[in-house]
Amino acid sequence: MSETTQATEPIVTLTREAAEKVREFKAGETVETVLRVSVIPGGCSGFEYGLDMDTTIREDDFTFESEGVPVVIDPFSAQYLAGLSIGYHSSFQGTGFTFENPNATGSCGCGTSFAV
Known part of the structure; x- marks a missing residue:
């Protein structure tokens, strides 16, 4: 893993x-x-959220921790994700990660697609 930009605040x-x-x-x-x-x-609203476990940190990635979890975000994505809150929900109707994005101007029913 190479040197990256340490974000002063979690993105x-x-x-x-x-x-x-x-x-x-x-x-x-x-x-x-x-x-x-x-x-x-892509996605039905223009963009989709991506979550992956990665072994590579790129030189221009922003790096930080949230709740003790190391997180990385590329510069392109950071402009659309600043202030995003990622939750996790489990119910009879569905289980998965949830996204609350203050930058989104619209979304669709799938919960993983948004517009800005």
Whole structure:
């Protein structure tokens, strides 16, 4: 892993529940990983949220921790994700990560697609 830009404030925050779920995913990994949060062009509203466990930190990534979880975000995604809160919800109707993005001007029913 190379030198990166350490963010002075977290660009996104994880709720306690989301951080616990990420730690569960990390526990199954045999190598050191970080949570990569990204924006992917596409989806029904224009962009989609991306969450991946990654072993690579790029030179221009922003790095920080939220709830004790190491997080990385690329510069393109950071402009759309500043202030994003990632939660985790489990119910009879569905289980998964949730996204509250103050930059989003619209979203669709899937919960992972947004417009800015």
